[in-house]
Every structure is written in C-alpha cells, then in structure tokens.
Amino acid sequence: MVSIRQTTYPDSLPDFRNLGVIARVLVAVNAVALGGALFAAPDLAQAIDRFAQVAALVEPLLLACLVALFVLSPLLARLPYWTGCAAVMALVLLVTVMLRAGVTAIVAEPPAELGRMLVLAALISAGLLGYLRLRARAYSPALAEARLQALQARIRPHFLFNSLNAVLALIRRDPKRAERSLEDLADLFRTLMSDARQFVRLEDEIALLERYAELEQLRLGERLRLTWELDAAPSDALLPPLVLQPLLENAVYHGVEPGTGAGEVLVRIERRGDRVLARIENPYVEEQQHRAGNRMALENIGERLALFFDAEARIDTRISDGRYRVEIEIPYRVASR
Amino acid sequence: MSAVRIFIADDEAPARERLKELLEDIAGELPTEVVGEARHGLEAVERVPASGAQVLLLDIEMPGMGGLEVARHLAALEQPPRVVFVTAHDRHAVEAFELNALDYLLKPVRAQRLAAALRKAAAAAAPGREQLARAAIAAREYLSIVERHRILLVPVRDIVFLRAEQKYVTVRTRSREHLIEEPLVMLEHEFAGQFVRIHRNCLVARAAIRGFERAAEGPPDEPHWLVVLDGIVERLPVSRRQWPVLRELVADKP
Numbered sequence: 088m089v090s091i092r093q094t095t096y097p098d099s100l101p102d103f104r105n106l107g108v109i110a111r112v113l114v115a116v117n118a119v120a121l122g123g124a125l126f127a128a129p130d131l132a133q134a135i136d137r138f139a140q141v142a143a144l145v146e147p148l149l150l151a152c153l154v155a156l157f158v159l160s161p162l163l164a165r166l167p168y169w170t171g172c173a174a175v176m177a178l179v180l181l182v183t184v185m186l187r188a189g190v191t192a193i194v195a196e197p198p199a200e201l202g203r204m205l206v207l208a209a210l211i212s213a214g215l216l217g218y219l220r221l222r223a224r225a226y227s228p229a230l231a232e233a234r235l236q237a238l239q240a241r242i243r244p245h246f247l248f249n250s251l252n253a254v255l256a257l258i259r260r261d262p263k264r265a266e267r268s269l270e271d272l273a274d275l276f277r278t279l280m281s282d283a284r285q286f287v288r289l290e291d292e293i294a295l296l297e298r299y300a301e302l303e304q305l306r307l308g309e310r311l312r313l314t315w316e317l318d319a320a321p322s323d324a325l326l327p328p329l330v331l332q333p334l335l336e337n338a339v340y341h342g343v344e345p346g347t348g349a350g351e352v353l354v355r356i357e358r359r360g361d362r363v364l365a366r367i368e369n370p371y372v373e374e375q376q377h378r379a380g381n382r383m384a385l386e387n388i389g390e391r392l393a394l395f396f397d398a399e400a401r402i403d404t405r406i407s408d409g410r411y412r413v414e415i416e417i418p419y420r421v422a423s424r
Numbered sequence: 425m426s427a428v429r430i431f432i433a434d435d436e437a438p439a440r441e442r443l444k445e446l447l448e449d450i451a452g453e454l455p456t457e458v459v460g461e462a463r464h465g466l467e468a469v470e471r472v473p474a475s476g477a478q479v480l481l482l483d484i485e486m487p488g489m490g491g492l493e494v495a496r497h498l499a500a501l502e503q504p505p506r507v508v509f510v511t512a513h514d515r516h517a518v519e520a521f522e523l524n525a526l527d528y529l530l531k532p533v534r535a536q537r538l539a540a541a542l543r544k545a546a547a548a549a550a551p552g553r554e555q556l557a558r559a560a561i562a563a564r565e566y567l568s569i570v571e572r573h574r575i576l577l578v579p580v581r582d583i584v585f586l587r588a589e590q591k592y593v594t595v596r597t598r599s600r601e602h603l604i605e606e607p608l609v610m611l612e613h614e615f616a617g618q619f620v621r622i623h624r625n626c627l628v629a630r631a632a633i634r635g636f637e638r639a640a641e642g643p644p645d646e647p648h649w650l651v652v653l654d655g656i657v658e659r660l661p662v663s664r665r666q667w668p669v670l671r672e673l674v675a676d677k678p
Contacts, residue, residue, distance in 0.1 A: 244513070252439055253436065253438035253439065306436050308436075347435075
C-alpha cells in the first residue's frame with residue numbers, strides 16, 4: 088500500500104496530565120456550578136449559599152475525576168478518539184456513582200438523586216470534551232504547522248552568507264576544515280527545513296547547537312568564547328525542534344558580534360526532577376536600532392513552547408551584572424515505546 | 425601601472441583572508457597592495473588616515489562603529505579614500521546603493537565583481553560627506569575632528585553642548601572643547617533625539633540639563649533664563665523663543 092502524507096489530523100483526547108487542561112476543567116466546572124446556582128436562586132446572597140452547598144459535592148467529585156483521569160491518561164491516550172471519549176464518560180459516571188455511594192454510607196443521607204447527578208456529570212463531561220476538542224482544533228497541527236514553518240524559516244541570511252564566505256576563505260588553506268564546515272552547514276539547514284511538528288531528542292538538539300557553534304567559531308574566532316555545561320543534560324528528553332539554536336544564535340548576534348572584544352557565552356542544560364532547564368547567557372551590549380528584533384525571536388519560541396506544552400513550559404529573560412540570560416523550563420518527557 | 429593601495433576593514437578574520445586571496449587572484453589584471461587592515465570600525469578610523477590607502481574595502485556590519493559611519497568620518501580627510509562597501513545583508517546593500525556613485529559588493533564576493541568595483545572606485549571621486557549623510561540610516565555615535573593624519577573621535581553621548589561661532593561649531597564635553605566644521609542646522613536635524621536647541625546658536629544635550637536659573641536683569645531684549653548643565657560651570661542663555669519648549673522639557677523630567 089502506498090502511504091500518502093496525511094494532510095488531515097485526527098482528533099485526540101486531551102492530555103489529562105497537562106496543567107493547562109486541568110486548569111481549564113477546574114475553571115469550567117466551577118463556572119457552570121456558579122452559573123447554575125445564580126440561575127436557580129432568587130437573589131445573590133442565596134445564590135452564594137447555594138453555590139457553597141453545591142461545591143461541597145461538586146469539588147470532591149471533580150477532584151476524584153481528575154485524579155482518575157490523570158492516572159489513566161496513558162491508557163486512554165491509546166484508544167481511538169471516540170472510544171476514548173466514551174471511556175472518559177464511563178469513567179466519570181463510575182466515579183460519580185462510587186462517590187455518591189461513599190457519601191451516602193458516611194452521612195446516611197444521599198446528597199442528591201442519582202439520576203440527576205449522572206445526567207449532569209455526563210452533560211458537563213461531554214461539554215468539556217467538546218470544548219477541548221474545538222480548542223485543540225483551533226491550535227490544530229495544520230494551522231500550527233504553517234506558523235511553525237514560518238517561524239523556523241527565520242534563520243538570519245546574514246549568518247548564511249557570512250558562513251559561506253568564511254568557508255570560501257578556508258578552502259585553500261584548510262580544505263579538511265572547509266569540508267567539515269560545509270557538512271555542519273548542511274546539517275543545520277536540513278534541520279531547519281525538516282518537519283517542525285515532531286518532538287526531537289535533547290541530544291540531537293545539542294548536536295545541532297554544537298554544529299552551529301562550530302560555524303560561528305569559524306567566523307568569529309577568538310571573539311566567541313563558549314562554555315558548555317551539559318553534564319546534567321538528560322539526553323533522552325523531548326522538546327520541540329529548534330528551540331535552543333535560535334537562542335544561541337541570538338546570544339552570538341546580540342551579545343558577541345556588536346562587541347569589539349571577546350564575548351563569553353554560556354550554555355547550560357540540566358534536569359531538575361521532572362523539569363528540564365536550559366539557560367543561555369551572553370554579555371549584555373546596549374543595542375543599536377538595527378540590532379533590535381530579539382523580542383520577536385523570543386516570542387516565537389514562547390509560542391512554540393505553548394503549542395507543544397501548553398501552560399507547562401516557561402521562558403524568561405533577565406539582565407543583571409552586564410549579562411543577558413534566557414531561561415527555558417519544560418517538563419521532562421521521554422519517548423514512550 | 426602602479427599598484428592600487430587597498431585597506432581592508434572587516435570584523436571577521438576569514439572574510440579579510442578571503443578578500444586578500446581574491447586580490448592576489450586578480451593581481452594580473454589589476455595590481456594591488458594591501459596597506460592595512462582593521463578588525464572593527466574604530467580601528468578603521470584610527471588606521472586608514474595614515475595608511476595612504478586609495479581604496480577602502482569596508483564591511484558595513486562591524487562592531488564598535490558600522491561601515492557607514494566610518495565612511496562619514498573618513499570623508500572629512502584632505503585626501504579621503506574611495507570606498508567600496510562589502511556586506512552580507514541585502515538591506516544594507518540597498519542603503520549603500522543610495523550612494524549611487526559607489527559600488528558595493530555582496531558576500532561572498534566574486535573575484536570579477538571585486539575587480540570591477542576596484543576599477544570603478546579608482547576612477548571615481550571619493551564619496552562626499554553630504555552624500556554619505558543622506559545614505560546613513562542612523563545618527564552617528566561620534567563627531568570627528570580631522571587633524572593632519574589623524575581623526576579624533578568625540579562620543580556624542582559625552583557632548584554637553586554644541587555652539588555655533590562664525591565658521592565653526594564648538595563641541596563642548598565635560599573636560600574639553602573642540603571645533604568642527606559642520607552646520608549647526610544639520611547637527612540639530614541628525615541628533616534631534618539627543619539635543620535640544622536653546623538659542624539660535626546653541627544645542628544642549630537633553631540628558632545634561634540640570635535646571636534653569638533666572639539671569640540677573642539685563643537689557644530688556646536680553647534672554648532672561650540660563651540653563652544649568654551637568655558637569656560644567658558655564659551657564660548658557662536661553663532665548664525667549666525657545667523658553668516655552670524647554671520649560672516643558674524640564675516639567676516632563678522626573
């Protein structure tokens with residue numbers, strides 16, 4: 088069978104371990120409960136009272152459902168989308184029945200009629216699944232892909248032409264090194280033009296950083312002093328492609344090139360528990376107008392991290408002691424086999 | 425035919441090497457001699473005047489001082505070198521093209537283009553200061569005073585005030601005074617962001633204004649306010665016409 092490159096993207100269940108998804112569910116369910124209380128009660132004071140009563144039942148149920156979904160998330164993710172949805176609904180209803188039975192056993196008086204609870208739980212779950220599906224579509228890979236490709240295409244032509252120029256200068260004096268540099272350049276561009284939707288392993292991204300650094304070193308020589316602190320870097324961690332390379336490129340472009348002396352750039356990547364931290368530092372040089380545009384690159388990376396990790400990634404910049412620091416934090420994830 | 429004396433300014437060592445290789449390659453049809461090199465803009469301004477260079481191969485993107493500003497300072501020399509700009513950027517190439525009498529080269533440079541540019545440059549006159557000023561995208565970071573075989577650079581951020589006196593403009597920093605030959609109007613236009621006019625003949629650095637004090641009563645048509653500047657004792661008169669503008673400036677200051 089001939090495989091055709093897929094142009095449509097199948098729906099998939101939300102990642103119930105993702106902080107963003109959990110937060111959205113919490114907010115939505117509470118909003119519905121509050122709305123219902125407001126609708127049912129004659130005035131505001133009673134509505135708040137009513138909400139407090141409802142919350143006493145809704146919050147434990149909500150948390151129990153979220154915990155169950157959190158635990159079973161990897162199993163659910165393997166199911167086809169609609170089967171998965173049915174499984175999620177079944178799980179929610181099961182938790183509801185069990186919780187009600189538990190509460191009835193303790194206080195001896197059922198908190199609400201079972202049928203009503205089940206219908207409400209089913210409606211809210213279905214509503215939320217629908218919302219999360221729409222949201223995933225709004226950020227759907229098809230749309231996101233176009234954006235990612237556009238973002239990725241932004242390697243500076245300045246870098247390409249200066250690198251080619253440097254390689255040309257090497258060809259006669261040091262043909263071996265010229266060969267290596269062209270290979271580095273080829274690898275770099277292969278990655279730049281590759282599929283941006285797939286996660287890459289950190290070790291591959293680091294290899295790319297090293298190739299890139301090699302090319303910059305060729306051009307800038309002594310002026311670029313690089314320090315690598317990668318001993319604690321988890322080589323199997325997954326991250327979106329080309330997140331670190333643009334940061335290193337920025338560090339060189341804004342921190343080393345505008346200076347007449349040597350500039351020190353630090354690259355440190357480490358794992359702390361279930362988080363991966365990457366930090367890139369460069370000397371802070373006050374920018375002339377034409378060197379602006381750093382913000383744009385940072386925003387791009389922020390957007391891409393959000394596309395891949397939702398609320399669980401962060402990117403910060405800081406200027407202190409004449410150093411410019413960019414820090415990225417992402418959840419530590421590895422490929423499942 | 426005697427060799428053309430060439431000066432190369434580029435911050436990347438491989439780029440300078442490449443240009444020298446190409447100059448050797450075309451030596452048969454166009455003999456040249458490299459009389460100096462610079463690794464950044466400030467070094468170029470320092471070394472070119474005494475080098476006796478006829479043509480300057482000038483990278484536009486350089487640390488310290490960009491190629492366009494380097495060319496503007498060198499243009500004040502008695503015998504300024506011809507300039508061929510070299511750039512990896514298209515954007516700058518377009519700007520350099522505004523200096524229509526000049527040629528520019530795109531990196532990576534080709535031997536034939538280099539030869540053509542050098543021949544053209546050797547035949548043309550050096551670019552004029554006005555022409556270079558028109559092509560500039562940003563205000564200069566330095567003003568320059570030309571001495572015999574030297575160019576003295578005064579950082580614009582060190583300047584407290586600029587005052588026109590007859591033919592010259594006095595450039596006053598906290599520690600020194602220099603004379604330059606540039607019209608005050610042009611300076612006002614170029615440095616509008618950093619300087620403000622306080623009088624028909626005087627611009628002061630906005631950042632240096634400490635405050636104003638009332639002048640001792642003079643004749644009725646004399647100015648009534650003096651500006652107090654950071655780091656210098658001298659008080660400068662504010663014209664009545666400029667006073668409203670300045671008063672607002674001070675009111676805006678925290």
